[in-house]
Amino acid sequence: MNDAATVNVRVSRRFTASAERVFDAWLTPRLLGQWMFGPAVREEKILRLDIDPRVGGTFSMLVERQGETIDHLGTYLEVDRPHRLVFTWGIRGLSNPDDSRVAIDIAPTEGGCELTLIHSLHPDWAEYAQRTELGWNTMLDALLRLFAAPEKT
Template sequence: MIGSAVRDEEVLRLAIDARVGGTFSFFVRRGAEELDHVGTYLEIDRPRRLVFTWHVDKEEDTLSRVTVEITPRDTGCELTLTHEMDAKWAEYASRTEQGWGTMLDVLVRAVGQG
């Protein structure tokens, strides 16, 4: 979930190779800044689990790991997102949590449950 539905940004280019070992690139413009969010798919277990690396191209050593787990429930499902970051990026933890929260809120509205 990227683009204007989530924050004030323009999507310039998307590339997704959704397979284990495949990569993705979400190239966006936020104001005067251009950012490329890139990663590699480590695990794809449809429809229950997705694990990928996450990196912003302009930051050195920002590689982190994101795990999305979906558990069936009587009324639908429960999604758990875990973003593992190196301790040196601890100052970004709150902002990262807020960003994922915003994206998940957009996802909930998109699937008609919000």
């Protein structure tokens, strides 16, 4: 992906949870199913969440939405707990994961942390920038709600 021609979507959120807890929510299937995918976020059913959270490891997050099976996939490029996570992002059969990169930076703050997400899209996907921003905002709002709820043990 040519960085000079990319379209960048940026969203951020402040959390009262620690940087470690917020970081781990990106790599723990049980937690991903509570804020990134599933009925708590949108009308869909989680079929499978496979995650190998290491540099070079891959993920496949399979959901069923409106009768269609969608497989979100990618490769982890950086895993620096709890500060930075970078991965490719695509949908099997629709987009090449190498055309899309997500970088998440988490900085500790007084009483929690701040997460900044930059999703870099290939110029061919520029028309999806607003939709991409809306999607990440929806998911990060669900993550905020997850950490506002009492912890499950």
